[in-house]
Amino acid sequence: MxxxxxxxxxxxxxxxxxxxxxxxxxxxxxxxxxxxxxxxxxxxxxxxxxxxxxxxxxxxxxxxxxxxxxxxxSTGSLVGSYESTERLLLKVMDRDKVDSIMEEIRGPAGRTMWEKLANVNEMVLANYLKNEYPQTVAVVLSKIKPDHAARVLGLLPESFAMEVVMRMLRMEAVQKDVLDDVERTLRTEFMSNLARTNRRDAHEMMADIFNNLDRQTENKFLAALEERNRESAERIKALMFTFEDLGRLDPTAIQTLLRSVEKDKLAVALKGASESLRDLFFSNMSERAGKIMREEMSAMGPVRLKDVDESQMHMVQIAKDLAAKGEIIISEGKGEDELVY
Structure with missing residues (x-):
């Protein structure tokens, strides 16, 4: 041997x-x-x-x-990572506390599983989710951004989508073991990371999602929801902030919004606006700017409803962003200066 x-x-x-x-x-x-x-x-x-x-x-x-x-x-020889730090913390404290600490450490650059899902094409995500339980889909859509959730919801089979909507409205804070199961599955499918639970009011969340649906799909869902749960439908409609609600802005806020919106988007949005809202925006422009805008709108001829919806939603989102930064105030329309976003 x-x-x-x-x-x-x-x-x-x-x-x-x-x-x-x-x-x-x-x-x-x-x-x-x-x-x-x-x-x-x-x-x-x-x-x-x-x-x-x-x-x-x-x-x-x-x-x-x-x-x-x-x-x-020697200095610099040890290599630390978010993953190794997280594992170490989990040995001495509970998961919720660790998630909170890691979220602060990661800051804006942190890429959670739900943030990574935002980069998944809505058709790919919808095709995957349509084979899952409605409750699972409800959890996923409640965790991603409203505009992304709206696009996914619009691509799901209609009856299945309504089941998802109903579960989202009835959903309380998601149990940890349920969320862990969903995260584990999505991590396998999309190679993503864990995220912390983000609890929101179900009706407010649905209002945000409905705001991002195109007009036809939005009307379809609201009509179907009114038949099944009129109270929820009315509550969602009350929470929704639409393009027409921009009419509640004061002149200073409208002028701030006008400075923040691209001129081509504004022209398309106003093309499909009501006459009163259109007049309100023109009254807050200079005479020369208003004349140029009217000429541009006239020259573009007929505009697709889809393009109008997209431009109007874009303006609504900018208004919400400005309100969130405190640059404008969106009132309730009752003589009060309450922020609705």
């Missing part, structure tokens, strides 16, 4: 092999403490490498330990 080969070549060691040797050198007690900070895939890879190491010379082990100690004591 040939003698077992003893590994001596330090430069030939891979990263996983170095980690495996260190784990074995630390001994069972210390190594087991490190394993709890690793995820399942890391443990599998490291375990497989350890099992296939063979015999390592004492000189090689010593050299590896010395190098590790030197690197550990």
């Amino acid at each position: 040939s003698q077992l080969r003893v590994r001596e070549d330090y430069r030939g060691l891979t990263g996983p092999e170095k980690a495996a040797i260190l784990m074995l050198a630390l001994g069972e007690e210390h190594a087991s403490r490190l394993f709890v900070f690793m995820d399942e895939e890391e443990i599998k890879e490291l375990s497989q490498t350890m099992a296939n190491l063979g015999t390592i010379s004492a000189n090689l082990v010593e050299r590896l330990c010395v190098e590790f100690a030197e690197q550990l004591s």
Whole structure:
């Protein structure tokens, strides 16, 4: 029988092999403490490498330990990540607290699973969701942005979409195990990350989604909803902020909005506006700007309703953004200066 080969070549060691040797050198007690900070895939890879190491010379082990100690004591040698930090925190506090801390750490640049879903084409997402339970779809649509949810909802089969709407209206705060199941499935399908729960009033959420539907689809859903649950339909309509509601803006707010909207979008939006609202916008333009705008609207001829809807929704969204930043006030129309967005 040939003698077992003893590994001596330090430069030939891979990263996983170095980690495996260190784990074995630390001994069972210390190594087991490190394993709890690793995820399942890391443990599998490291375990497989350890099992296939063979015999390592004492000189090689010593050299590896010395190098590790030197690197550990030098600046910049440790590499941290959101994932490793999150795993460490989970060992000492509950998931909700960890989610809150990680959200602050990530800041605006953080990419949660739901943010990544925003980049998934609505047709792809709708085709996937139409084979899921309506309650699952309701959870997903409640977690993504209203305009994206609206496009997905409009692509689902009509009867199925109504089931989803009804479940969204009845939905309380989503149970953690249910949300975890949905997240796990979506993570598998779209290779995304975990996100924290975002609780919103169901009717307010549906109003935002309905605001982003095209006029025909919106009317269809509201009519169907009125037949099944008139109270919810009325509540949603009261919460919806439409293009015509821009008529509640004061002159200063309208002028701020006019400065923020692209001229071509404004022309198309006003083309499909009511006469009173159109006059309100023109009365807040200079005589020259109003004349140019009227000429542009006249020159464009007939405009598709779809384009009008998109331009009007664009203006509504800009108004909401300005209100959220405190640059304009959208009142309730009752003589009060309450913000509705």
